[in-house]
Amino acid sequence: MKVLSCSDLHLGNFSTFNKETDNHGIGSRLxxxxxxxxxxxKYGKEHNIKHYIFNGDIFDKRLKEDINVxxxxxxxxxxxxxxxxxxxVLYMNVGNHDESRLYLNPNSCELFNHVHIPSHKIVVVDKLAQVISLDDNTNLLFIxxxxxxxxxxxxxxxxxxxxxxxxxxxxxxxxxKSHTGRYKRDLGGFYTEKDIGYDNKHVLNIVLGHYHTRDFHKGKTNSKEKSVWYQGNLLPMTFNDVREDGLGDERGFDVIDTKTGQHDFVDLCKDPYNYPTFNIIDLSSTKLSAEKINELAKNNYVKLVTPNKGKNELKEFNEETNENLTMVVKPQVTNEDVNIDISGNDSVADILVKYCESKKxxxxxxxxALKILNDC
Structure with missing residues (x-):
């Protein structure tokens, strides 16, 4: 049986690049x-799929969103x-942004327990581990x-x-040992692959939400291979959601066969969907012309990084007429020799602490600095 799964929807109003819409109080990003x-x-309808999964963080803000939103x-x-x-059936796995505080219950998803849809069902998963059996003699295990x-x-x-x-x-x-962000920064976590069933002979795949980069720990996309992966957010949220070259990273949802283990990715940032991506372009090194950059910024969000302090002189780009464009002045700095003892196992946070200590x-x-790093 096939299921559709997406993660980290983060539904709510955003401030960056947000524009007014015809719906009062509802921004363009939402x-x-x-x-x-x-x-x-719609994809599920067209492919006659009957099982759908929101794999956590349906909402964006804890207890802070307007009731109309x-x-x-x-x-x-x-x-x-x-x-x-x-x-x-729509299964809602509770994420940290869905919790009212730092506990599983109560949570915002409970609102859907009071929603009635004829011939449809919404299941809010609010137990520490919950198994749901499907008609094809397979299981879904929610954590x-x-x-x-x-x-x-x-x-x-x-x-x-x-x-x-x-x-x-x-x-x-x-x-x-997860990764997130442009340079796949190392992240710690309280769980290992074994904790969540990778070694169990009955487990076909482990599909993860929480970190926003699409990141495979085991296996690979579009395969029958037993895989462990972060789906990444449904759509890009910030300038962290870019590839190492600074251009927009893939985001979307997965089609998963619970019988065979086949899993395939549908990228919402490519044809035929073409939802906006975030892009960081360094004007001191990019090979893109001003025309190409302006074209990119028509339907995508673009941050231009320039060493030019007089950014007003960059007449090819106009932040006032293009709301999808922002410019950041980042003066070039000379290399600084720093003698700190770094091992191959050090995380970015470890290196940051060692640097701070070396500089007193x-x-x-x-x-x-660590808080900012963790929030990125």
Whole structure:
């Protein structure tokens, strides 16, 4: 049986590049995500798929969004989901942004427990580990986000031990040795691949949410190979969502066969969808012409980085007439010799701390820098 899964929707209003729409209080960035969800469900309708998964972080802000925005989000999820075949089910795995504080319950997804759609069903997953059996003799195992790590691991272990048929795991967690951002920065995590069932003979795939870069720990995209991967957010959110060359990274959703393990990626930033990407272009090194950059910025978000302090002299680009364009002055600096002891196992955070200590930078500044790094 095929299921459609997307993760880290982060539905809510954004400030950057946000424009007014005809719907009062609903910004253009939120509307993009609402439209992308419609395309998600439309794909399912066209391929007669009846099982859909939101793999955590359906909402963006904890307890901070306007009630009109919340209602708009719920109404549009219901409308879009309603176009799918009769008997369809939408599973909502709870993510950290869906929690009211740092506990699994209560959570924002519980709002959908009160939604009734004829011939359709919404299931909010709010247990530490929950198995759902499908009609084709396969399982879905959901692992929502929680701060109760010890209890979570105990429950997962118990559930994994009871499996007796092909299972696809959907988890919104921090997996150790993950990567995110432009340069695939190393991240720590409280879970290992073994904790969530990679060694279990019944587990076909492990599909992850939480970190926003599409990142494979095991296996590869578009294959039957047993894989462990972060889906990445449904659509790009910030200038962290770029490739190493600074251009827009892939984002979208996965089509997963629970019987065979085949999983395929649908990129919403390419034809026929062409949702906007974020792009960082260094004017001191890019080979793109001003014409190409302006063309890119018509339908995508572009940050121009220039060493030119007099950026007003760059008449080829106009931030005032193109709302998708922003410019950052980054003066060139000379290389600085820094003698610190770095090992191959050091994370970016480790290197930052060692650098601060070598320069005798105060602990307060160190902690602030680490916080900014973790928030990126």
């Amino acid at each position: 509307q993009e995500r609402i439209d992308a969800l419609y395309d998600f469900f 919340i209602n708009y989000i719920i109404d549009n999820i219901v409308k879009s989901f309603s176009i799918t075949p009769k008997g369809s 929502p986000y929680t701060e109760a790590i010890t209890n979570s691991k105990m429950e997962i272990k118990k559930v994994l031990g009871s499996l007796d048929k092909p299972t696809t795991v959907f988890a919104h967690i921090g997996l150790d 930078i105060s602990r307060t500044i160190q902690n602030l």
